[in-house]
Amino acid sequence: KYHLILTAKTWTDARTYCRAMYNDLATLETPAEIAKIQNIAKSQNCASATWIGLYNDVNSWRWSIRNESLGSFTFWYYPNPDNWIATESCAAIDLYGWYDFSCKTLLTFICFDESYTGTSSYIFINMQSTWSDAQSYCRQHHTDLASARNSTENSIVKSLAVFGGSWFGLFRDTWKWSDQTNFTSIPWIAEQPDNSLKQENCVLLINGQGGDDLCSKILPFFCESGIFPIVHAVYRKYHLILNGKTWTDARTYCRAMYTDLATFETPDEITQLQNIAKSQNCADSLWIGLYNDVISWRWSMGNVPLGSLKDWYPPNPDNLLAKESCGAIDPNGWYDYSCTTLLTFICFDDSYNGTSSYVFISTNVTWSDALTYCRQNHTDLASVRSSAENSILKSLAVNGGSWFGLFRDSWMWSDQTNFSSVPWLAGEPNNLLKVENCVFFFNGRLGDVVCARIKPFFCEAGIFPIIPAVYRKYHLILNGKTWTDARTYCRSMYTDLATLETPAEIAQIQNIAKSQNCASTTWIGLYNDVNSWRWSMGNESLGSFSNWYTPNPDNCLGKESCGAIVPAGWSDDQCATPLTFICFDESYNGTSRYIFINMQLTWSDAQSYCRQHHTDLASARNSAENSIVKSLSVSGGSWFGLFRDTWKWSDQTNFTSIPWLAGQPDNYLKQENCVLFLNGVTADVVCSKIIPFFCETGIFPIVHAVNRKYHLILTGKTWTDARTYCRSMYNDLATFETPAEINQLQNIANSQNCASATWIGLYNDVNSWRWSMGNEFLGNFKIWCPPNPDNWMATESCAVTNPTCWFDYMCTGLFTFICFDESYTGTNRYIFINMQFTWSDAQSYCRQHHTDLASARNSSEHSLVKSLSVSRGSWFGLFRDSWKWSDQTNFTSIPWIPGQPDNALQQENCVLLINGQAGDDLCSKILPFFCES
Structure with missing residues (x-):
């Protein structure tokens, strides 16, 4: 939310003011945000240029090697650095000094190689390159671009440079937003930025365009503040792009220009898309972010990707009618079926050996029910990791198919928001052309179609919660504790007190309790956060000032989490109660900023109304504000901006619902803020009660997919030195989790004619006892x-x-x-x-x-x-x-050379890669290595 401050200040003073009173100077990432502040300026008759949060960080010079700051030694050739035309952020050197140039200039360059000593460490490269290409070349073939951190290094480097300048390792940041949001682009005034006065390092906005100017200029300015909703709702803004593209190209465009292709989760968002299309006279079908992830097959046990071994029975997998995302097996091979099909199934039980590990269950159930049964009664649905295992499973399966552990993701949103349901066109999805894996939007409904079709599309810009699915394992602790002590114990011994999100998880802990003859109530991780009161505007904590009238806040019946105000003071009330309410509007002055609305709405609807028509629900953060708001309230109570969180899981998982005992929660003893579990239902109770409890350990599947870029460094180093190098120059030594990433490494090695073994980031942590x-x-x-x-x-x-x-x-x-x-x-x-x-x-x-x-x-x-x-x-x-990746990614498995790892030399604690397979070796061995970024 943007706030125009008409009292003119320098850019630095404006930033100080905004950080004290709001969040920061304004950041603008979309045309809609620029239009928004233009409208605010017009509404307040402000025709002046105004400061925004963009500035040129001209004092951030540092060295490429280890990203080290410039320090006190400099050798600039006057008048450098001058940032001519506001484009110069890389440095070159010659006999006369240092120069700042545009990083796109083509120059020769000087590398540094730490494997040599003395002047031999500095290598002149007689090739015309941009600064970035020079850096990449030096990092791949040597160590990095050369530094000149003192007079000795400077003398060597300048003696190698050519007249007019050669690139070395000095560079700086350019345009930045004050709040550290990544800068991409902004519409500049023609010929701007130009740095015409040599110190034009701050950005003003006028008529929707930016220009660089002296930071000491006195101007009005825009601040920004963040408004946080009560729940983890997502506020999306949609942008219709009429220039048709394929689904893949549309996604690339949206990710570059906005956030992603459009996601929607509510009827209101569907209506919003329809209205935008109508307003632009667009009657075409349009791409949205939904797609069918048909290549994500993996095994239920360990969430391991499918790998190279496959035994599909042609024409499977064919995703008939776009509904087949679970795997079955019969004597002929594998089939993809709809997961709701009723089939027999095969479990795996790791407490047995050989063929006895595989247990055929003759009951016909869905794939999900089969998974639940196997996990409760054995280990998991059976996986096929080798041809021998495949033969065993095929011999157990019945004709027509039995479920095993193969499954894939089905419909997904491009931004990884959880997919629940959408309104499909009649008969859709049908995968009519066998590869209809992308989704179009038409008149509020959806259909599947080939991704290569050319269509207009919706982008979105917004804030997205990404909540990964959790596979939980529960542990019943029979030694009774209070809820607080139970949480402390679970966090030290496991992950946290138990969270329950599905009927299957509730059934799981019931079975555990029965198996241990525990008929007692037990603690779980749910509690009522009665101390989290805060203001709707700015999501600001309540602070020291309060005006509750006794006995409030009392959380009557365990259901009161919104604040109302009456002439006598504040009370907590159920948020669903219809009351009048009081808005605050920052565009007015004095008492006129507080507006009484004589409509009976719930607290959430009152908040929405105030945010749409004014600024927000009114706050009463001090006695002066409180007096004004009280004077407007009615005797039965009016909503104002005070609210709190209600039920929460101890591990911070979002709470949705849980089966309560009849009449619960009721907060009967006034302090019943913790939740116990008995026979599949729950009740609120005093937290000091001593009862057994359930802990959980969470195993998280690979949801936050990582796009890694690998860099082969041909200069041999020990594993430890290679890790140090990678951490200073990139992210870390290479981690890989999929066959595709292994292939990527091999292709890079082949392209650089590297047939040697190379270090990767895997090591055996033998000192972690x-x-x-x-x-x-x-x-x-x-x-x-x-x-x-x-x-x-x-x-x-x-x-x-x-x-x-x-x-x-x-x-x-x-x-x-x-x-x-x-x-x-x-x-x-x-x-x-x-x-x-x-x-x-x-x-x-x-x-x-x-x-x-x-x-x-x-x-x-x-x-x-x-x-x-x-x-x-x-x-x-x-x-x-045991084995760990250097970047702390969870290690699951890797293709080892036969007989490896063997620790043959007693200290083989680091891992090398050759021909796509890994072996353990001494960390002191000198090898090329892969970094990742």
Whole structure:
């Protein structure tokens, strides 16, 4: 929201004012925003130029290598830097000094190569390039463009440069928005920017166009403030582009010029699109952002992409009638079917071995119900990761098909907003031409069509919530705690208190409770945020001033989260109650800014009305404002701008709904702000109650897709030095998660004739030993049995103790184990469990029945633990991370060279890539490497 300030100031003083009173000087990214501030200026009879937040950052000179600031040493040739015509942001050098030039100028350049010493480190390249191309060349073939950070370096570099200038590593930022929004473009006045007065580094706006001028000029200015809705709603603005394009080209255009192709989620947004089309006399069908993602097949277990092994039975996958996005298998091969088809299915159970791991279920259910059944009763729907597994599944499947774990995304919005439903044209979608994977909009309804059709299209600009789906695993803790203590425990031991968004998740925790004979109520992560009162205008927190009249706020029946005002003071009320309301309008002065609206509306409708016709619902942030607003209110109460959040999940997942007990929530005891769970329904209760509780661990599928760009550096380095280089020059050493990314790396290596092994970002984190309880690092106390930890065959990342000392072992080994229980004292806190479990199962057992696996953080704890261990060894709480990507992306799998990883030389903790396969090797080896950005 923009605010015109008519009191003239310099650009710097205007920015200071805006940051104190609003958010910042105005940022303008679209023609609509420019039109908006023009209208504001006209409405206030302001014909003057006005400051906006754009400026030229002429003091940001720095070196390309490690992005290091310029420092105190300079060698500018007068009058440089002069930013001639406001286009010069890269630097060149010759014998006489430094010059700022347009970065697009073609010059020779000087590289630096850290693998050499002395003057040999500086290499003159006799090739005419732009500054950016010179930088890319130096980074690929050497280290970077040369720096001249002191007189010694400067003497060497200038001696290599040619007369008139050669590029070196000095550059700066150009135009920036004050609020740090990325600058793309703005409509400039003809011949602007020109920097005609040599210091024109700030931007004014007049008649919708920008010009550069001296920052010391005194002008009115526009501030901006952000208005945040109560819920995570999305406010979208749509732009109709009549120049027809294919769907793919339309998406590219929208992403470059706005935000994305249009998404809509409500009837109001559909109406908005229709009105825009009518206003521009457009009767054509139009592209929107919906498309069918037909190449996203992956496995349910681990959310792993399909990979190269496929056994489709022709003509599958054919996406018949545009409804087939789940995979079935029969003796002939694989089929894509509608996920609501009723079929038998095959589960996988990792507690068995060989063919016994695959369990055929003869009940006919949908794919989703099959998935739920397998996850509850076994491990997951069966995957096919090899031809041997495929043969087993085909032998179990029935003719006509049985569900297995293959599925894909169906309809998706281009901006990754969750797809729910849309109004289709009759008979659509039908995939009539077999490749109708894109969606057009016509008269408020949709149809699928070939993406190569040429159509006008809608772009959107707006703010988008992206909420990834979460696969949750729940853990029942029988040791009772208050809600607050339960949350603290879950956050230290797992992820958080349990969140429940679907009937399947509710059924899942009911089954867990039954399996452990728990008939008690249990805490979940839902709570009522009764201290989150804030003002609608600017989303500003309530602050210290309040004027509640007793007993408000009392949250009667657990349903009051909006503020009303009466002559006696403030009260909390249900937001759905119809009341009169009071708006605030910043375009007026004094008491005239507060407008009483004699209509009975809900709080949300009152807020919408005020935002459409004035500025917002009225605030009462101090006694003066409060007196004005109270004087306008009616005795039964009038809405004003005070509201708060209501029910929230502890892990900040958006709350939608949950099955409540009849009559709940009721806030019966006035402080019932936490939620318990019993027999599939919930109730509000006092948070200090002591009951068992459910924790969750969240496994997030790959939703935030990453577009990586790879850079092959042919100068060999150790893995550690390669990582340091990549982090300073790009983002990090290369991570890859899909076969397509592996192919991308191979193609780059082939294009540069590189047949050598190359470093990637994968490494084995052998120094990350820590305790299961509290995720606490190992510390100085260690009792390893030599030569442990040795990570034999690169597979050992859990620890076993025997009566003498510790050794590392594969986490899938079966051992007895020792739990710790904080509800006991002394030696009784350590409990030996005479069952053979893997480390993970032992951890789960201890957390469910006691507190956690036992720690041995000092000699006294160690003495107790080792006295309980058996000679063969018993699991305790020590473990470490295994393979990791350098950029902390979650590691799932990678195609290893046969027999790798093997840790043959005992310290092979880094990963190289050759011919698309990986192997572990010593990190000190000197190899080329891939960076990513």
